[in-house]
Amino acid sequence: MEPVEGSHEHSDYIGAKIGMWLFLFTEVLLFGGLFLCYAVYRHRYAQDFHSAAHELNAVLGCVNTLVLLTSSLTMALAISALQKNRPGLSRFYLWATIGCAVIFLGIKYVEWGAKIHHGIYPGSEHLMANFNPGERLFFGLYFSMTGLHGLHVIIGGIVLLCVERIVAKLPRGEDPGESGTVTIIENAGLYWHLVDIIWVYLFPLYYLLT
Amino acid sequence: MTEETGKSFYETGRPGIRGWIFSTDHKRIGLLYLTSMLTFFTVGVCLGLTMRLQLMFPGHSIVPAHVYNSLYTLHGVIMIFLFVIPGLPAVFGNFMLPLMLGAEDVAFPRINLLSWWLFVTGAGLALLTIFFGGLPDTGWTFYAPYSIRSGQNVSLAVFAAFILGFSSILTGLNFVVTIHRLRAKGMGWFKMPLFAWGLYATGWIQILATPVVGITLLLILVERIFHIGLFDPTIGGDPVLYQHLFWIYSHPAVYIMILPAMGAISEIVPTFSRRTIFGYKMIAFSSMAIAIVGYLVWGHHMFTSGMSNTARAVFSLLTFLVAIPTAVKVFNWLATLYKGSIVLQTPLLFALSFIFLFSIGGFTGLIQGALSTDIHLHDTTFIVAHFHYTMFGGTGFAFFGALHYWFPKMFGRMYKEKPAKLGWLLMFLGFNFLYFPLFIAGFMGQPRRYYDYLPKFAVPNLVSTIGSWILVAGLIVLAVNLIRALRFGEKAPANPWKAATLEWETSSPPPLENFVEPPVVTQGPYDFVGKGLVKG
Numbered sequence: 018m019e020p021v022e023g024s025h026e027h028s029d030y031i032g033a034k035i036g037m038w039l040f041l042f043t044e045v046l047l048f049g050g051l052f053l054c055y056a057v058y059r060h061r062y063a064q065d066f067h068s069a070a071h072e073l074n075a076v077l078g079c080v081n082t083l084v085l086l087t088s089s090l091t092m093a094l095a096i097s098a099l100q101k102n103r104p105g106l107s108r109f110y111l112w113a114t115i116g117c118a119v120i121f122l123g124i125k126y127v128e129w130g131a132k133i134h135h136g137i138y139p140g141s142e143h144l145m146a147n148f149n150p151g152e153r154l155f156f157g158l159y160f161s162m163t164g165l166h167g168l169h170v171i172i173g174g175i176v177l178l179c180v181e182r183i184v185a186k187l188p189r190g191e192d193p194g195e196s197g198t199v200t201i202i203e204n205a206g207l208y209w210h211l212v213d214i215i216w217v218y219l220f221p222l223y224y225l226l227t
Numbered sequence: 228m229t230e231e232t233g234k235s236f237y238e239t240g241r242p243g244i245r246g247w248i249f250s251t252d253h254k255r256i257g258l259l260y261l262t263s264m265l266t267f268f269t270v271g272v273c274l275g276l277t278m279r280l281q282l283m284f285p286g287h288s289i290v291p292a293h294v295y296n297s298l299y300t301l302h303g304v305i306m307i308f309l310f311v312i313p314g315l316p317a318v319f320g321n322f323m324l325p326l327m328l329g330a331e332d333v334a335f336p337r338i339n340l341l342s343w344w345l346f347v348t349g350a351g352l353a354l355l356t357i358f359f360g361g362l363p364d365t366g367w368t369f370y371a372p373y374s375i376r377s378g379q380n381v382s383l384a385v386f387a388a389f390i391l392g393f394s395s396i397l398t399g400l401n402f403v404v405t406i407h408r409l410r411a412k413g414m415g416w417f418k419m420p421l422f423a424w425g426l427y428a429t430g431w432i433q434i435l436a437t438p439v440v441g442i443t444l445l446l447i448l449v450e451r452i453f454h455i456g457l458f459d460p461t462i463g464g465d466p467v468l469y470q471h472l473f474w475i476y477s478h479p480a481v482y483i484m485i486l487p488a489m490g491a492i493s494e495i496v497p498t499f500s501r502r503t504i505f506g507y508k509m510i511a512f513s514s515m516a517i518a519i520v521g522y523l524v525w526g527h528h529m530f531t532s533g534m535s536n537t538a539r540a541v542f543s544l545l546t547f548l549v550a551i552p553t554a555v556k557v558f559n560w561l562a563t564l565y566k567g568s569i570v571l572q573t574p575l576l577f578a579l580s581f582i583f584l585f586s587i588g589g590f591t592g593l594i595q596g597a598l599s600t601d602i603h604l605h606d607t608t609f610i611v612a613h614f615h616y617t618m619f620g621g622t623g624f625a626f627f628g629a630l631h632y633w634f635p636k637m638f639g640r641m642y643k644e645k646p647a648k649l650g651w652l653l654m655f656l657g658f659n660f661l662y663f664p665l666f667i668a669g670f671m672g673q674p675r676r677y678y679d680y681l682p683k684f685a686v687p688n689l690v691s692t693i694g695s696w697i698l699v700a701g702l703i704v705l706a707v708n709l710i711r712a713l714r715f716g717e718k719a720p721a722n723p724w725k726a727a728t729l730e731w732e733t734s735s736p737p738p739l740e741n742f743v744e745p746p747v748v749t750q751g752p753y754d755f756v757g758k759g760l761v762k763g
């Protein structure tokens with residue numbers, strides 16, 4: 018038979034994993050640039066960063082941290098459920114993870130909304146008139162970093178939705194390890210954990226160091 | 228050959244344009260990159276010619292000052308982001324890497340296609356600035372705070388560069404995984420061709436450096452829209468921080484440009500001297516060494532931007548260090564040629580001129596790497612000459628050398644040797660006339676990025692402009708010769724140059740699955756005697 022294009026797409030478990038880890042590496046570096054800015058300006062405006070952090074709501078931040086940590090747990094459970102060939106249970110945990118993502122984004126929305134309501138957002142007159150340079154940068158960085166993180170939560174949520182669809186379409190009785198579905202859910206999980214870990218660093222840097 | 232092995236990849240797969248732009252075959256993707264990149268290169272060359280025409284005589288004006296600013300910005304953006312950075316990996320890496328490793332394709336064929344689509348999307352966005360909001364005028368470096376204030380459409384341009392960066396990351400990632408996972412049976416790390424080593428080192432830089440510039444350029448965008456203030460001194464930020472973040476990527480990026488080029492030279496030199504490469508391991512390791520040390524030298528772009536003396540001294544020292552692995556390669560190539568049976572064909576001519584031109588570029592780099600001289604030379608046309616010698620004389624010449632070397636494999640046709648040599652000669656002469664005078668003008672103090680200059684710089688500038696015409700004449704001869712060969716060239720045998728690497732063992736052009744039988748490797752990549760290509 019004549020070779021058909023695409024027929025040589027092979028499923029290489031280790032290759033897929035290396036690729037995913039390398040990709041996560043690039044994500045870390047993407048955020049790395051922002052963390053670098055944070056470090057530089059925190060060093061330069063230590064006092065301003067200190068006082069600006071008082072404006073953030075540590076309780077909401079805490080709740081959000083708990084929500085995301087829980088989502089990591091449900092993600093891990095979803096993976097191990099599929100590894101044990103229990104797609105139904107896996108889908109349940111995937112939905113739980115997606116639910117956590119939605120709650121997280123909801124709380125973030127409330128937080129941002131309150132800040133913006135009080136005139137604390139980049140470029141606002143209030144910020145320029147009543148705050149020190151370091152405090153302005155603090156909020157600038159806060160909005161950029163949590164914004165970029167929020168974007169990752171949204172992307173992660175969409176990825177999980179797609180994975181849920183793939184698991185739902187698994188033919189009955191087929192071993193998910195064979196068809197590469199386990200690789201897919203594992204890689205999606207890795208991405209989700211990365212999104213979590215970044216928050217684990219953002220949280221103390223913005224909310225706790227006051 | 229083709230009769231024996233069945234159809235080539237041109238004859239299999241979906242017909243029509245969709246068979247190309249939606250193909251996941253690495254060979255087709257390589258050719259997609261080739262056509263799109265050569266198109267952009269042509270545009271870039273035209274912009275360069277226009278600038279040179281403007282600078283032909285002092286006070287001579289064909290374009291106003293602000294248009295000149297946009298010209299060099301667009302020229303820089305096109306040449307850097309659309310030509311030399313994708314450069315050899317995207318074209319020859321895509322086409323040749325799986326062949327050289329004896330694999331059927333890269334590790335992630337669909338991601339490979341995605342990266343080409345990102346590439347054209349980014350390029351399209353960058354060109355959209357012509358119609359919307361005006362061409363950016365910041366220079367390809369997008370330095371803050373001007374890039375934040377400029378009334379031109381810088382936002383779209385930096386977003387385009389961000390997308391292009393993403394495309395580059397995906398290519399690098401794909402190659403690293405391919406090299407780890409898909410080497411043919413028996414091909415240990417040290418039996419890989421050196422081009423693959425070059426791509427491997429490059430892949431790591433693409434993965435590790437590009438995201439940083441990605442976020443930096445996004446920050447310029449965010450800054451323009453929301454006024455975050457990170458790089459804006461009126462709000463509290465520091466523009467010098469932008470320069471640091473920018474060069475943390477963009478210096479390693481120059482090694483993204485040059486390492487694959489060096490890899491291609493390491494293929495061409497042994498093939499045309501019929502001799503195994505001298506110091507294989509040293510060349511392989513020096514690629515990795517360049518990749519690593521290249522991370523630590525970004526500060527040498529900023530000697531005059533305000534840094535502590537200690538930082539400047541350290542950056543200067545590290546800059547000198549990079550020259551060592553580079554020199555290792557040069558000596559190895561020369562030692563390979565020594566006592567070889569040299570066949571002076573077009574690819575070798577390009578390789579030799581690469582060594583010559585890149586050495587000039589490298590040595591003048593050391594002059595700029597020294598603190599005291601750089602203060603004098605910073606932002607003069609000396610720098611313009613230096614980076615054209617490294618990027619164009621280096622990577623550009625390697626690109627054309629690689630094109631002539633792998634042309635028979637890619638298209639299954641032979642080009643004519645004589646016109647190719649003539650084209651090369653014109654290109655080489657024109658190149659030196661075009662850029663060498665700029666070293667002198669820069670040394671005399673002519674600043675770069677100006678649309679006009681003092682009368683005392685008249686002579687070198689006139690020579691330079693005339694040189695640009697000779698160079699372009701050479702490019703035209705080369706182009707016509709190759710395009711002619713596509714239609715009328717003789718059919719190429721599988722191994723026209725008697726090279727010893729794997730890609731020459733399959734037919735020209737290769738079949739869709741690359742090899743009829745998955746190859747098993749027993750000899751080294753440059754074992755001409757063992758493969759019976761040269762008598763022992």
Ligand code: HEM
Nearest residue numbers: 272275276278299303306311366367618619675676677695
């Ligand atoms: C026919 C070929 C070319 C000509 C005539 C040409 C000419 C020029 C000129 C006149 C400038 C502006 C100098 C100034 O006023 O500062 C320039 C800048 C530049 N060229 Fe070329 N060039 C050519 C090819 C290339 C190639 C092949 C590359 C890259 C591989 C390249 C990369 C650049 C870059 C990065 C800049 C700096 C842009 C900036 O200042 O932002 N050029 N070139």
